[in-house]
Amino acid sequence: MKLSKLIEACDVIALRGNGEVEVTSITSDSRTVTPGSLFIAVEGIFTDGHAYIGKAIEQGAVAVVYDKPMIEEYFSRVTYVQVKQSAISLSQIASAWYGHPSSLLKLVGVTGTNGKTTIATLLYDAFRHLGYPSGLLSTVANYVDGERYPTTHTTLDPVTLNDFLRKMVDAGCEYAFMEVSSHAVHQKRVHGLRFAGAVFTNLTQDHLDYHKNMLEYRNVKKSFFDDLPVDAFALTNIDDKNGPVMLQNTKAAQYTYSVRGMADFKARIFEKHFDGTDIEINGKELTVQFVGTFNVYNLLAVYGAGILLGLDEEELLRTLSLLKPVAGRFQTLRSPQGYTVIVDYAHTPDALSNVLSAIDGVLNRKGRIITVVGCGGNRDKTKRPIMAREAVQLSDKAVFTSDNPRFEEPGEILQDMLDGLTEEQKGNTLTIADRREAIKTACALAQPGDVILIAGKGHEDYQEIKGVKHHFDDKEEVEKIFNKLKTKSEKIE
Numbered sequence: 001m002k003l004s005k006l007i008e009a010c011d012v013i014a015l016r017g018n019g020e021v022e023v024t025s026i027t028s029d030s031r032t033v034t035p036g037s038l039f040i041a042v043e044g045i046f047t048d049g050h051a052y053i054g055k056a057i058e059q060g061a062v063a064v065v066y067d068k069p070m071i072e073e074y075f076s077r078v079t080y081v082q083v084k085q086s087a088i089s090l091s092q093i094a095s096a097w098y099g100h101p102s103s104l105l106k107l108v109g110v111t112g113t114n115g116k117t118t119i120a121t122l123l124y125d126a127f128r129h130l131g132y133p134s135g136l137l138s139t140v141a142n143y144v145d146g147e148r149y150p151t152t153h154t155t156l157d158p159v160t161l162n163d164f165l166r167k168m169v170d171a172g173c174e175y176a177f178m179e180v181s182s183h184a185v186h187q188k189r190v191h192g193l194r195f196a197g198a199v200f201t202n203l204t205q206d207h208l209d210y211h212k213n214m215l216e217y218r219n220v221k222k223s224f225f226d227d228l229p230v231d232a233f234a235l236t237n238i239d240d241k242n243g244p245v246m247l248q249n250t251k252a253a254q255y256t257y258s259v260r261g262m263a264d265f266k267a268r269i270f271e272k273h274f275d276g277t278d279i280e281i282n283g284k285e286l287t288v289q290f291v292g293t294f295n296v297y298n299l300l301a302v303y304g305a306g307i308l309l310g311l312d313e314e315e316l317l318r319t320l321s322l323l324k325p326v327a328g329r330f331q332t333l334r335s336p337q338g339y340t341v342i343v344d345y346a347h348t349p350d351a352l353s354n355v356l357s358a359i360d361g362v363l364n365r366k367g368r369i370i371t372v373v374g375c376g377g378n379r380d381k382t383k384r385p386i387m388a389r390e391a392v393q394l395s396d397k398a399v400f401t402s403d404n405p406r407f408e409e410p411g412e413i414l415q416d417m418l419d420g421l422t423e424e425q426k427g428n429t430l431t432i433a434d435r436r437e438a439i440k441t442a443c444a445l446a447q448p449g450d451v452i453l454i455a456g457k458g459h460e461d462y463q464e465i466k467g468v469k470h471h472f473d474d475k476e477e478v479e480k481i482f483n484k485l486k487t488k489s490e491k492i493e
């Protein structure tokens, strides 16, 4: 593709060289430059892409896009394009390279601290169930109408992201559902995508390692809504105090959902049980296979977005009652000895307290709650003592363990958690850094009727320690324990 076509939408300050040069690939990583590449230099968190311009040219880049006037030596075989903001240009160029796939799909972005994967996945499941070819970009995996691809991020980098959207268009998808993380909005990964709609779930503490404070975190989310086009919909959870803020400056058509009061899409909860919940959505009763008030919010968001995308109300409600929980979200396993294990991805204070309240709501004090939980390394440290407190206050017994330690010492993360407890609470808490041992201990402590919550890692099938991902799957560990218990009881029989 010609460079001039690729940079059509970019805010170009200066161009030096041949604007009509033919580009054979685009990349923002010098390590993937090949002869004919366009290299886009972006300032990052750890390093600055501008430092690799020389290397990119050495490897055969024919053009360079940059935003800092720091080029020391110009080569006549290279075209230099100075833009206002490289990160934005990168997204615009990626969209152009793949033929603006987002404008050929009905693309819905879901943002908020918790519930993104659940809502995006359930939208994808619902639309496919109703016969519409669709795609999904999520924390768990990416799907191009049923074909699964592994993922690296909640929201991919602009090049990979547009590549997936193109694959969806080529596969005949009409709809695409994606998670939009605050990191992605801040780094302009979704800039230049054409959204048909956006959903806001909630805003509670997370990522204060990255965003300076909650206000900045909120404003980043809000900017996603500010940038929506006029023909899109903006659907927000009006029960969250930041829900209305998302609508303040958006040009999109505004809609709300609520479980507490008046809204365009409303739900009421009648009866909660372990396998599901009896609810009402906009006056129609149904039973869903999900537990917890937070999941009623998720389903209501799915319903609202489905209606706004033109689905039939009756068909959609029928589909909602058939939908099943998403991998690693409130996944229930029953032990041969009569206790229950729930594997869940709660890794924020709000998610943890929601999931524990949901368990308490259905357990009705007929058994004890044992919680196994840890906190991720190289992530928001300030959420650790709060998560620890939530776990202890809402369970009968807590076992603190490791999540993904990444580059931190597990003992130090555990200490940050323990710092949130009183001496008395500490006395009633077990600390077992080895996650496998922690799960074994919780299972050994459980009595028939008890519930063990294993929180934080959900679908993850690895544990990340010092840059290496070791295979580890909470569900697999539990199944191993259950199988041992089964063999033992068979031997006794």
Ligand SMILES: CC(=O)N[C@H]1[C@@H](OP(=O)(O)OP(=O)(O)OC[C@H]2O[C@@H](n3ccc(=O)[nH]c3=O)[C@H](O)[C@@H]2O)O[C@H](CO)[C@@H](O)[C@@H]1O[C@H](C)C(=O)N[C@@H](C)C(=O)N[C@H](CCC(=O)O)C(=O)O
Pocket: 028, 029, 030, 031, 042, 043, 044, 045, 046, 047, 048, 049, 050, 052, 152, 153, 154, 155, 156, 157, 158, 181, 182, 183, 184, 187
């Ligand atoms: C902190 C963060 O978000 N970092 C993301 C960011 O990388 P960065 O800014 O750190 O990049 P950098 O290493 O400083 O490099 C700067 C530039 O130099 C280039 N470079 C670098 C080295 C070199 O030899 N040559 C070269 O050209 C790089 O390609 C890059 O363009 O941009 C990269 C490309 O988009 C991302 O892969 C990377 O995600 C890292 C791996 C990450 O862990 N991100 C997490 C925190 C994240 O984004 N999480 C959210 C979900 C959060 C949630 O929902 O809970 C997500 O959307 O996944």
Ligand SMILES: Nc1ncnc2c1ncn2[C@@H]1O[C@H](COP(=O)(O)OP(=O)(O)OP(=O)(O)O)[C@@H](O)[C@H]1O
Pocket: 112, 113, 114, 115, 116, 117, 118, 119, 139, 154, 179, 201, 202, 294, 295, 297, 298, 328, 329, 330, 344, 345, 346, 347, 350, 351, 352, 354, 355, 458
């Ligand atoms: N609407 C909600 N409100 C509060 N907590 C929720 C909600 N939905 C899910 N959760 C809790 O948060 C956990 C993560 O849910 P989900 O994966 O859907 O969120 P996410 O926003 O995609 O998270 P991530 O930021 O890691 O991508 C769940 O396992 C559950 O414990």
Ligand SMILES: N[C@H](CCC[C@H](N)C(=O)O)C(=O)O
Pocket: 154, 347, 375, 376, 377, 379, 403, 404, 456, 457, 460
């Ligand atoms: N998207 C989140 C996932 C956290 C999952 C948890 N298991 C952890 O490692 O902290 C993040 O990258 O912050």
Ligand SMILES: [Mg+2]
Pocket: 116, 117, 118, 138, 139, 140, 154, 179
């Ligand atoms: Mg997610």
